[in-house]
Amino acid sequence: MIDVKNLYKNYYPNDSGKFAGIGKPGIKKNESVLSEDTGISFNVSEAELFGLIGPDGAGKTTIFRILTTLILPDKGIATLGGLDVVNDYKEIRKKVGYMPGRFSLYQDLTVLENLEFFATVFNTTIKENYDLIKDIYVQIEPFKNRRAGKLSGGMKQKLALCCALIHKPEILFLDEPTTGVDPVSRKEFWGMLQKLKTQGITILVSTPYMDEAALCDRIALIQNGNFLNIDTPENIVKQFNRDLWSVKSNQMHHLLTDLRTFDSIDSSFAFGDSIHFTVKHKKDFSKSEFESLLLAGGHNKVEIRKINPGIEDCFMELSKKTDL
Amino acid sequence: MKQLLSFIRKEFNHILRDKPTIMILLLMPVIQILLFGFALSTEVKNTNVVILVPKADNEIRHIIDRVNASDYFDIVGFVHNADEIENAFRRGDAKLAMIFENNFSENLKRNGKAHIQLIADASDANTAKTFTFYATSIINSSQKDFSLQNNANGMILPEIKMLYNPQMKSAFNFVPGVLGMIMMLICAMMTSVSIVREKEMGTMEILLVSPMHPIYIILSKITPYLLLSLVNFGTVILLSVFVLHVPIVGSFFSLLMISVLFIFVALSMGLFISTVTNSQLIALLISGMGMMLPATLLSGMIYPIENMPVLLQILSDLVPARWYIIAVKDIMIKGLSFSDVLHEALVLTAMAIFFITISLKKFKVRLE
Numbered sequence: 001m002i003d004v005k006n007l008y009k010n011y012y013p014n015d016s017g018k019f020a021g022i023g024k025p026g027i028k029k030n031e032s033v034l035s036e037d038t039g040i041s042f043n044v045s046e047a048e049l050f051g052l053i054g055p056d057g058a059g060k061t062t063i064f065r066i067l068t069t070l071i072l073p074d075k076g077i078a079t080l081g082g083l084d085v086v087n088d089y090k091e092i093r094k095k096v097g098y099m100p101g102r103f104s105l106y107q108d109l110t111v112l113e114n115l116e117f118f119a120t121v122f123n124t125t126i127k128e129n130y131d132l133i134k135d136i137y138v139q140i141e142p143f144k145n146r147r148a149g150k151l152s153g154g155m156k157q158k159l160a161l162c163c164a165l166i167h168k169p170e171i172l173f174l175d176e177p178t179t180g181v182d183p184v185s186r187k188e189f190w191g192m193l194q195k196l197k198t199q200g201i202t203i204l205v206s207t208p209y210m211d212e213a214a215l216c217d218r219i220a221l222i223q224n225g226n227f228l229n230i231d232t233p234e235n236i237v238k239q240f241n242r243d244l245w246s247v248k249s250n251q252m253h254h255l256l257t258d259l260r261t262f263d264s265i266d267s268s269f270a271f272g273d274s275i276h277f278t279v280k281h282k283k284d285f286s287k288s289e290f291e292s293l294l295l296a297g298g299h300n301k302v303e304i305r306k307i308n309p310g311i312e313d314c315f316m317e318l319s320k321k322t323d324l
Numbered sequence: 325m326k327q328l329l330s331f332i333r334k335e336f337n338h339i340l341r342d343k344p345t346i347m348i349l350l351l352m353p354v355i356q357i358l359l360f361g362f363a364l365s366t367e368v369k370n371t372n373v374v375i376l377v378p379k380a381d382n383e384i385r386h387i388i389d390r391v392n393a394s395d396y397f398d399i400v401g402f403v404h405n406a407d408e409i410e411n412a413f414r415r416g417d418a419k420l421a422m423i424f425e426n427n428f429s430e431n432l433k434r435n436g437k438a439h440i441q442l443i444a445d446a447s448d449a450n451t452a453k454t455f456t457f458y459a460t461s462i463i464n465s466s467q468k469d470f471s472l473q474n475n476a477n478g479m480i481l482p483e484i485k486m487l488y489n490p491q492m493k494s495a496f497n498f499v500p501g502v503l504g505m506i507m508m509l510i511c512a513m514m515t516s517v518s519i520v521r522e523k524e525m526g527t528m529e530i531l532l533v534s535p536m537h538p539i540y541i542i543l544s545k546i547t548p549y550l551l552l553s554l555v556n557f558g559t560v561i562l563l564s565v566f567v568l569h570v571p572i573v574g575s576f577f578s579l580l581m582i583s584v585l586f587i588f589v590a591l592s593m594g595l596f597i598s599t600v601t602n603s604q605l606i607a608l609l610i611s612g613m614g615m616m617l618p619a620t621l622l623s624g625m626i627y628p629i630e631n632m633p634v635l636l637q638i639l640s641d642l643v644p645a646r647w648y649i650i651a652v653k654d655i656m657i658k659g660l661s662f663s664d665v666l667h668e669a670l671v672l673t674a675m676a677i678f679f680i681t682i683s684l685k686k687f688k689v690r691l692e
Contacts, residue, residue: 104526
């Protein structure tokens with residue numbers, strides 16, 4: 001449904017040397033990902049839930065804006081259902097639903113007025129496609145006469161999703177739909193996306209939250225405008241073929257700097273209330289020896305466990321390996 | 325069509341729900357007309373005068389009575405020497421001193437010639453010029469009285485007739501000016517801000533990624549402000565006719581026609597501003613500095629264009645309000661017909677076409 005080939009965009013005009021955008025050339029990429037020299041390439045099949053996972057500034061919004069025909073790529077081709085994003089932009093605009101990263105509805109209009117307005121803008125009515133938005137809309141219906149600006153964060157996102165869905169789009173673009181939304185609403189929101197997928201809608205969604213990645217059919221890990229890897233979440237985790245350890249102590253503050261002084265430790269990252277690390281050579285590392293070293297170093301309540309990697313661990317590992 | 329109507333309704337909702345702004349937009353013409361009509365009058369009235377009289381007699385009393393009787397002057401005191409005059413000026417008690425020479429009446433009778441010195445506080449040059457002119461004309465007319473008494477002849481007596489504005493009301497000048505200013509403000513400023521707001525709020529992104537034709541965005545943005553401007557036009561006209569007693573000598577229809585034309589120019593300028601900026605603040609600054617200032621200063625509303633340096637005169641040709649003000653004066657006050665202001669109407673039409681063309685050309689169907 002979505003075909004992207006060698007897409008390249010630099011916001012600095014005319015090769016001034018500086019780069020900000022997507023698809024920076026001349027980068028030694030992870031051999032498992034992309035063979036092309038320049039630009040980014042990927043494709044999304046019909047009724048697939050595809051996730052763009054990466055930190056702020058990675059280029060997620062740029063990809064969305066190119067695909068929704070809002071900005072022009074410098075190089076490369078992108079088609080949606082065979083329609084070119086540059087030449088067939090008018091046709092594409094009839095077929096896609098777009099929910100920008102920032103809440104972009106009219107704050108001084110009520111929930112119902114916003115929905116009605118967007119329905120008429122897309123030449124349809126709420127009634128016509130009510131079945132599509134019903135599950136989401138019933139949750140905000142009690143507030144239908146409230147101004148959109150006075151809704152909570154989660155409610156706003158649900159309304160925005162309703163507005164993006166009201167014309168039954170073939171492809172739905174959701175740019176960070178759950179940023180700034182509480183964990184419960186986030187979970188609900190992803191539940192809705194799964195349902196929409198069963199209706200045959202292709203969904204491209206981006207998120208900076210790695211835990212949401214596992215909910216997508218396939219994901220692309222993106223950093224500094226280039227893809228680190230594209231695969232199913234399971235395969236990405238499987239490719240993490242090393243031992244991963246988690247460590248905690250009563251002095252988390254010093255723990256990270258202390259860990260980095262150990263020669264046997266390859267990489268270490270803070271993960272919430274613990275630190276994840278990998279070791280250079282499995283055979284050189286003994287858990288008990290390491291624990292006693294930490295205790296001797298003044299740490300107490302040391303907890304060391306071997307753990308299964310998550311998407312975030314894979315992301316850290318890949319971003320370290322790939323020279324971006 | 326349904327899309328457009330729904331869009332226009334949405335725009336009205338935005339405007340009507342923003343209570344402070346709509347209040348300002350509707351009350352501004354009222355306040356401006358009342359301010360210019362009553363407070364910021366350019367007519368000079370009630371100037372304080374001190375008088376130095378060596379020896380009062382009939383002729384001097386006659387002149388003093390006339391000065392006293394006029395609206396233009398208030399006699400605040402009689403002084404006895406030059407020091408007191410200077411003190412009165414320094415304290416700001418007086419703006420004008422009237423000094424009769426010694427033996428004023430005798431000289432007048434004997435030689436037919438006597439002197440009165442007028443000393444004016446010229447720190448505000450225009451005002452000083454105006455009230456010394458008033459004082460001179462009072463003295464001249466007194467002189468006429470004396471000569472009639474003495475049966476002198478051979479005097480030239482000019483008779484002045486003030487055409488179109490016999491009472492010399494300044495309202496005749498500023499009502500067209502205020503009309504021009506308000507329409508410029510509401511149409512150019514509000515239209516540009518309301519389009520740029522969509523860009524700033526991010527809603528433009530969604531509107532662009534929709535099947536709606538961009539022309540609908542433009543049409544629905546200008547419609548409410550066109551109507552609002554017509555309401556304000558009505559307010560200003562009603563106030564000036566019934567409160568300031570400025571008559572509409574020419575045809576009301578012609579006045580309406582030229583006003584609608586001017587509104588279109590202002591709307592197209594607002595549209596143009598919205599295509600060159602992405603921030604509400606900059607749109608405000610451009611329309612404030614770039615449109616409002618010329619509309620007040622270079623349009624001939626406050627300062628006569630003929631008095632300006634040539635460069636500014638050329639610049640003022642580019643100010644739409646200038647042409648509008650001329651046309652309104654011609655129709656409303658001189659009572660000319662629409663065909664007499666065809667020149668102005670053509671200039672305004674050309675300006676509207678110019679701005680609409682480049683706005684449509686520059687209107688972006690994408691974000692960049």
